[in-house]
Amino acid sequence: MATGRLRAVILALAAASAIAVLSATAISDVYTEAQRPPQTFLTHTGAVITTTGEVLDPIYQVSEVEFDPDEYLRNFEYGRVSVHNETGQTIREYVIVAEDDLVQEVAPGVFYNVWTFNGTVPGPTIRATEGDLVRITFVNNGTKPHTMHFHGIHPAIMDGVFEPVGGGGGQFTYEFEAGPVGVHPYHCHIMPLEEHIIHGLYGVFIVDPEEGRAPADELVMVLNGFDTDFDTENNFYAANTVPFYYQHHPIQIERDRLIRVYVVNMVEFDPINNFHLHGNLFYYYPTGTDQSASFYTDMITLSQTERGIMEFTYEHTGKFLFHAHKVEFSEKGWVGVFLVKDSGTGEEEEEDGGGGSDGDYNDGGNGDGYADTGESSGAAGEQARDVTGPAAAYDGREAPDGA
Amino acid sequence: MTDGRRPMAHEQGRGLPGHGGSAGRLRVAASGAAPLALVVILVLYVSGPGSTMLEVGVPLPEVTIERVDFVGSEILATVRNTGPIPVSIAVADVNDRIHPAAVEPDARLERYETAVVRIPFDWNVAEPYTIGITTDDGTRFEREVESAAPALRPSGELVALFAVIGTYVGVIPVLIGLLWLPFIRRMGRQVYVFFLAVTVGLLFFLALDSVEEAVDVSQENLAGSFNGLMLLATSVVVSFLGLFYAGERLSGSRGTGDGRRAGEGDGRAGSGAPPQLAGPMAIALMISIGIGLHNFGEGLAIGAAVGLGSVAFSSFLVVGFAIHNVTEGVAIVAPLSRKRVAVWKLAGLGVLAGAPAIFGGWVGGFAYSPIASVIFLGVGAGAIFQVMVVLVRWIGRGDSSANGSNARGASGGSGLSGAPFAGGIVAGMLIMYVTSILV
Structure with a gap:
């Protein structure tokens, strides 16, 4: 009977220790790393946080995203330019390559399978003058069929709907006369359409009027979003893909200088999006098709692929917010800042001799975008592109390869 | 256990005459341990380094927000990686609105590792809140709190x-x-x-x-x-x-x-x-x-x-x-x-x-x-x-x-x-x- 007692005690002890171990692992947290000294951060909402760990704040992350919103903002692809021997028509040739297997950091720390035209979301901004012949050699290096469907006026065969281009190197040449004047989206039109759009197969197509527009600092903003967990709701919103990017890196513009924003809404799932500008109002040209503004306002509402041209000039220097006034979107990343500066020397009419070195507009991701005043007048000066001249004026500054 | 073994050893000893009691016991011990050793070898072979033959299917990440505390002007979410693969915490949100936050000790969580996500937020007493955590692959996990109340601190x-x-x-x-x-x-x-x-x-x-x-x-x-x-x-x-x-x-x-x-x-x-x-x-x-x-x-x-x-x-x-x-x-x-x-x-x-x-x-x-x-x-x-x-x-x-x-x-x-x-x-x-x- 002594062994019986002993066994009972052993069993009870074993049960007790098992319970103790289970409880201990459950209650205590498993830390695998030694703690770092506490650091203090100022977050973009103004809250101060002191932590021994890491900070989750798109504002304070060094951006390592493959796509550079600063470069995209002022980059226009004019194609490889030639002139038709007989008619004298300007021909702009592009090569656009579709892929659907890239995984990119669409927000700091968040990786998502993007489907791309020429490797980025949005795809390149294709720009031509009304009446130019646009010739696009489309190569599908993806695994699924894709197309390019342009909003605009073109033959049925060039509509990119009934002519799927197979993956693995399939090709199609889209050729049409640029028109009408305005700002238009292009996107893949393979079913299921929503899937092909939300993964990133879209871009902007700008058609300039033959007589050009007034000189301005020109910007492209695609309002887009990402549903990274596939629940048919966007997890992130942005102007130009990366959430909070332009709040982190304010867009530097000059006081008293005309700013022209080509804005295209590509947000899916949510029926509307909008654009609100602080400390100013803008002239708005829906679709950019009309030479006279339809509205003078600080707030426009945009449905799917609705787009237009905004023109404004700041009288005051300083930081001015722009964001979706559907505040949910702005709190998920669709928010930015214009940093308005004095032009300095005042001579911003210099001709652009830079040959389209758009990388200069990138402030180098220096963390706040406030400090590098030295570059700004040069960078902005480069914007003084002559858009009033004839179409031929573009030829001197075309993008090197159109791809 | 000893009780269970003894008759077995005895029987074996009888079945194989000529074997001493201690040798028989050794045999029993070996026969009990051998399958265990094989299991260990199997596990090492299948999951060890360099073995890729069984990597089929896509493991999905999962984190669980085990508790939410409301402290001062912060919301603290205790997060545990309860999925099959390591994850990194990328984004924190309150009521589906992204907020800057700190994560301690760090954002990368091995299996079953926990971290505390500290979200500066001026919460209101008795209001419901949904705390969301998005991992590096963009998946969002959330936990609802019916009514915010100041966390108890031992006093x-x-x-x-x-x-x-x-x-x-x-x-x-x-x-x-x-x-x-x-x-x-x-x-x-x-x-x-x-x-x-x-x-x-x-x-x-x-x-x-x-x-x-x-x-x-x-x-x-x-x-x-x-x-x-x-x-x-x-x-x-x-x-x-x-x-x-x-x-x-x-x-x-x-x-x-x-x-x-x-x-x-x-x-x-x-x-x-x-x-x-x-x-x-x-x-x-x-x-x-x-x-x-x-x-x-x-x-x-x-x-x-x-x-x-x-x-x-x-x-x-x-x-x-x-x-x-x-x-x-x-x-x-x-x-x-x-x-x-x-x-x-x-x-x-x-x-x-x-x-x-x-x-x-x-x-x-x-x-x-x-x-x-x-x-x-x-x-x-x-x-x-x-x-x-x-x-x-x-x-x-x-x-x-x-x-x-x-x-x-x-x-x-x-x-x-x-x-x-x-x-x-x-x-x-x-x-x-x-x-x-x-x-």
Whole structure:
């Protein structure tokens, strides 16, 4: 009977220790790393946080995203330019390559399978003058069929709907006369359409009027979003893909200088999006098709692929917010800042001799975008592109390869 | 184990003549260890470095927000990686709006590793919040808090508050229930059986209550990878068998046949020579332990409810628990009614059953852990089931002892076949149900 007692005690002890171990692992947290000294951060909402760990704040992350919103903002692809021997028509040739297997950091720390035209979301901004012949050699290096469907006026065969281009190197040449004047989206039109759009197969197509527009600092903003967990709701919103990017890196513009924003809404799932500008109002040209503004306002509402041209000039220097006034979107990343500066020397009419070195507009991701005043007048000066001249004026500054 | 091996070795020794006893044992040990070694080799081969042959399918990340605390002007979310692969926390949000945050100790979580996400946020008391965490692959996980309440931090005041609550909810009601002892003592055999059966009914209700509570906790707060239901089942069975075995050894070390005789003897208030822990006192002690474990779980639930802000703890709730728990005192004294018991022993039993509510309150309020809750509730349920078995056997002894005087099968039988037994269980469960509505 002594062994019986002993066994009972052993069993009870074993049960007790098992319970103790289970409880201990459950209650205590498993830390695998030694703690770092506490650091203090100022977050973009103004809250101060002191932590021994890491900070989750798109504002304070060094951006390592493959796509550079600063470069995209002022980059226009004019194609490889030639002139038709007989008619004298300007021909702009592009090569656009579709892929659907890239995984990119669409927000700091968040990786998502993007489907791309020429490797980025949005795809390149294709720009031509009304009446130019646009010739696009489309190569599908993806695994699924894709197309390019342009909003605009073109033959049925060039509509990119009934002519799927197979993956693995399939090709199609889209050729049409640029028109009408305005700002238009292009996107893949393979079913299921929503899937092909939300993964990133879209871009902007700008058609300039033959007589050009007034000189301005020109910007492209695609309002887009990402549903990274596939629940048919966007997890992130942005102007130009990366959430909070332009709040982190304010867009530097000059006081008293005309700013022209080509804005295209590509947000899916949510029926509307909008654009609100602080400390100013803008002239708005829906679709950019009309030479006279339809509205003078600080707030426009945009449905799917609705787009237009905004023109404004700041009288005051300083930081001015722009964001979706559907505040949910702005709190998920669709928010930015214009940093308005004095032009300095005042001579911003210099001709652009830079040959389209758009990388200069990138402030180098220096963390706040406030400090590098030295570059700004040069960078902005480069914007003084002559858009009033004839179409031929573009030829001197075309993008090197159109791809 | 040694018992189990010995006959096997013996048999083997017989089957293979010429082998000595120690060599045979070695063989048995080897034959037992060989499959284990093969399992280890299999695991190493399949999951070891360089083995890619079984990498099919896409493992999906999963994180669980185990608790949310509201402290000052911060929301703290305790996050655990409960998926099959390591993850990094990329984004924190409040009500589906992205907010800057800090994550301690760092954003990368190995399997089952935890981190605390600190979100600066001026939250409002009593408003509901949904806290979201997005991992590096863009998947968002969320947890809803019905009503934000300031997190409890251990302080002398709060420790005292939980002690007071535990005393009101656990200790005092149980002690009050014990005062029914003189009343039960004056009743005849049938009423005695009735009250024992009431106790069985009460305990059955409490055990089911514990199980239900544990199921709730595991479903609401425990990630699927912890197998909450099976953890509960294991806890119940381990607790039941452990206490059953220990109880048999301690109270009935002479075996079942002797136990019956001892029971008869105790029934006549100490005419035999019962060992110290045998008979009614042992049963009462085990009931106290079982109810104590249950009340610990109840204290956990109360403490956690207050701590997590999901319940506005009111005097009404205290009253409900108190009335509910008075019945637990009855359960303890019922088996003692045929025995003379020192008052201090009785009080000791009451404290043993009631005081764990205080400790449960502290643990639940200050260091809430869903896993620990499930385990404790399961252990409590197992303990109560064990006590029920002991009680039913106790009543069953009445059957055989009563056979001499009462005709078997008579409607007025005083054992398991009698009306008092069935009626008592029904009454016990009804009492518990009605008082539980107050909680």
